[in-house]
Amino acid sequence: MAKAKHIRNIEVGGAITDFFVVRWFELRHHDGKPYLMLELGCSRGRIKATYWGEDANELASKITDGDILKIQGHGTDYKGQRWLKIERLRKAKKDEISYEKLLPRGRYSPKVLWTRLKKLIGTIKNPQMQELLHNIFETDREFAKKFATYPAAKLWHGAYTTGLMEHTLRVAKLCDVASTFYPDCRRELLITGALLHDIGKVDEITISGFFDYSPKGRLIGHIALGAIKVQNAIEKIKNFSPEIADEILHLILSHHGSGEMGSPVPPKTLEAMILHHSDMLDAQSEGIQHIIERDMPRGENFSEYIKILGRFIYLEGYRDGD
Numbered sequence: 313m314a315k316a317k318h319i320r321n322i323e324v325g326g327a328i329t330d331f332f333v334v335r336w337f338e339l340r341h342h343d344g345k346p347y348l349m350l351e352l353g354c355s356r357g358r359i360k361a362t363y364w365g366e367d368a369n370e371l372a373s374k375i376t377d378g379d380i381l382k383i384q385g386h387g388t389d390y391k392g393q394r395w396l397k398i399e400r401l402r403k404a405k406k407d408e409i410s411y412e413k414l415l416p417r418g419r420y421s422p423k424v425l426w427t428r429l430k431k432l433i434g435t436i437k438n439p440q441m442q443e444l445l446h447n448i449f450e451t452d453r454e455f456a457k458k459f460a461t462y463p464a465a466k467l468w469h470g471a472y473t474t475g476l477m478e479h480t481l482r483v484a485k486l487c488d489v490a491s492t493f494y495p496d497c498r499r500e501l502l503i504t505g506a507l508l509h510d511i512g513k514v515d516e517i518t519i520s521g522f523f524d525y526s527p528k529g530r531l532i533g534h535i536a537l538g539a540i541k542v543q544n545a546i547e548k549i550k551n552f553s554p555e556i557a558d559e560i561l562h563l564i565l566s567h568h569g570s571g572e573m574g575s576p577v578p579p580k581t582l583e584a585m586i587l588h589h590s591d592m593l594d595a596q597s598e599g600i601q602h603i604i605e606r607d608m609p610r611g612e613n614f615s616e617y618i619k620i621l622g623r624f625i626y627l628e629g630y631r632d633g634d
């Protein structure tokens with residue numbers, strides 16, 4: 313059988329030899345015998361794996377999370393899930409492969425996405441909102457680079473490079489359409505909030521090996537981090553309307569919808585309600601889109617169990633007819 317490339321193409325019984333990133337691993341014991349339990353990732357997915365070699369103990373002290381390994385093994389079935397049984401593994405040499413090749417990638421290049429973002433900013437005519445968006449997105453190079461290449465989340469929706477920018481643009485587009493349905497909706501305020509709603513993720517997420525949350529992200533969270541960043545930017549703009557400032561901050565602070573979901577205030581304006589639902593609509597739809605792409609190659613009618621949604625996703629309807 314030909315060797316599979318990429319995690320999502322591994323079949324039960326099928327062989328694979330490739331480079332993967334260690335997302336996490338543990339040294340475990342079964343009947344007194346040590347073995348390694350790992351979760352591996354590549355640019356197209358992740359998979360649980362076991363290694364039962366005689367040197368498991370020794371390897372455990374040499375490997376760390378985020379390492380790139382060259383692995384030889386084959387797919388197995390464990391309680392209905394695809395796993396990988398590793399036969400041989402070694403650390404990749406420095407010049408063999410780069411992290412960038414192993415990180416999940418989005419559908420568009422950062423360049424294409426920046427053009428779309430700038431076009432959208434160009435539709436905002438209110439001078440204060442325009443200046444705020446310009447100052448945030450176009451003056452801080454380091455921030456702009458991170459915003460264009462960071463994921464929107466660690467594991468669920470948009471967990472790929474450029475995921476944050478793609479999610480932000482989809483949310484802004486959904487808001488743009490929704491703004492035409494409701495006569496009192498203030499479109500420019502809504503689009504400004506949509507473009508800024510997740511900027512705190514640039515400080516919340518880190519890319520070290522794989523995507524993870526930074527200590528700052530775990531302690532403060534992207535909602536508060538985003539609000540602080542916007543507040544600081546507003547303070548640098550002369551005579552910025554305090555009322556507009558409050559409404560923009562409200563959009564950011566309420567976008568998760570409730571206290572249980574991490575928002576200190578629930579949406580209290582028409583624009584905040586539209587933004588919250590647009591954010592949810594995209595996060596959940598993009599999450600399911602990702603499940604379809606990840607699990608379709610397994611050939612089953614339903615996806616693996618999706619803990620965050622508490623259900624399996626039906627896949628059969630997305631398969632091309634033979």
Ligand SMILES: [Fe+2]
Pocket residue numbers: 509510534567568
């Ligand atoms: Fe968010």
Ligand SMILES: [Fe+2]
Pocket residue numbers: 479483509510591
């Ligand atoms: Fe979001």
